[in-house]
Amino acid sequence: MISVIIPAYNEERFIERTLLALRAQGFKDYEIITVVDVRSSDNTARIARRYGKVIKQSSKGVSRARNEGTRYAKGDILYFLDADTLVLPGVLRRISSEFKDSRVAVVTGPITPLENVGYFIRFIFLMGNLSAHFTAKINRPSFTGSNMAVRTGIFKKAGGFNTAISTFEDIDFSLRAGRLGKSIFSNAVRVRSSARRIIKYGSIKFSMFVIANMIRYYIMRNPYKKYEHIS
Numbered sequence: 001m002i003s004v005i006i007p008a009y010n011e012e013r014f015i016e017r018t019l020l021a022l023r024a025q026g027f028k029d030y031e032i033i034t035v036v037d038v039r040s041s042d043n044t045a046r047i048a049r050r051y052g053k054v055i056k057q058s059s060k061g062v063s064r065a066r067n068e069g070t071r072y073a074k075g076d077i078l079y080f081l082d083a084d085t086l087v088l089p090g091v092l093r094r095i096s097s098e099f100k101d102s103r104v105a106v107v108t109g110p111i112t113p114l115e116n117v118g119y120f121i122r123f124i125f126l127m128g129n130l131s132a133h134f135t136a137k138i139n140r141p142s143f144t145g146s147n148m149a150v151r152t153g154i155f156k157k158a159g160g161f162n163t164a165i166s167t168f169e170d171i172d173f174s175l176r177a178g179r180l181g182k183s184i185f186s187n188a189v190r191v192r193s194s195a196r197r198i199i200k201y202g203s204i205k206f207s208m209f210v211i212a213n214m215i216r217y218y219i220m221r222n223p224y225k226k227y228e229h230i231s
Contacts, residue, residue, distance in 0.1 A: 002030040002092055002149070003075030007057075007065035009037040011044045011083035014194065018083055019051040027092035033072055034083075035065040044083075063161035063169045066145065070155060078155055080170075082146035084194035086114065094188040095149045105154040105181025106174055108132050108143040109189025117195050120203045125195070133185040141183035145170035147191045154180050167213055168223040197227070 004022060008015055015034070022032060032052030036045045037060070048054045055072055057065050066080055077099050081087070091109070098107045110129045113121060128144070135142040148170065150158075158176040161169050174183070198206045209224075217223040 001075040002077045002079050003073035004032045004079045005069035006034045006081050007062050008044050008083040010040050010042045012042040014084035016047050021086040025092045033069045035069045063163045067160045079149040080145045085146045086192045088190045103182045106177040107149040107184045109186045111193050113195040114192045121195050136183040136185035141174040141178040142171045143174035146193050166226045168217045
């Protein structure tokens with residue numbers, strides 16, 4: 001069974017499309033757990049209840065939201081997805097197939113932009129995919145939380161997401177999970193995710209933020225405290 005865990009804060013513009021894409025998978029053995037920030041002031045929770053379980057989260061932070069969702073999960077596999085991310089056909093079935101190998105700890109796949117964007121933003125997504133593919137090959141996975149599946153037992157052994165950091169928390173977790181088993185980048189685990197943060201920041205500003213944060217995380221172990229809020 002796959003437990004799909006989706007953190008959400010004021011995501012009524014995107015959440016239903018995300019949930020409908022999951023329902024259209026044609027894969028039966030899964031559940032959806034949407035973790036909604038109690039500060040949400042829109043209809044995110046009401047929409048999400050039509051498709052699965054909704055958990056209200058009183059504390060801030062995406063790491064806490066993901067960890068909270070796992071407390072209610074019944075699945076052998078945890079699949080972390082963002083509220084503005086659409087799974088393409090066959091994704092859940094492929095995730096299930098990858099974990100039939102008992103050595104596999106964590107799985108990801110390509111992420112492409114949801115919006116019709118220019119070449120530079122597409123290049124940013126491409127570089128992210130190449131990085132995930134390469135780091136999976138060397139079993140030092142740098143995977144993002146918008147499209148990452150992990151074996152439930154591995155999640156617990158790795159200690160979950162680090163709630164002390166708010167950026168690169170997904171990279172940090174995937175690296176710890178990768179030490180406990182094999183990491184996989186599968187072209188069939190493909191999603192489309194909103195590029196709204198890059199669009200709002202601007203491509204140059206976003207790229208500089210990511211590069212600086214990589215240096216802060218990998219060298220100083222001190223990533224930025226937060227991202228700028230976007231709507």
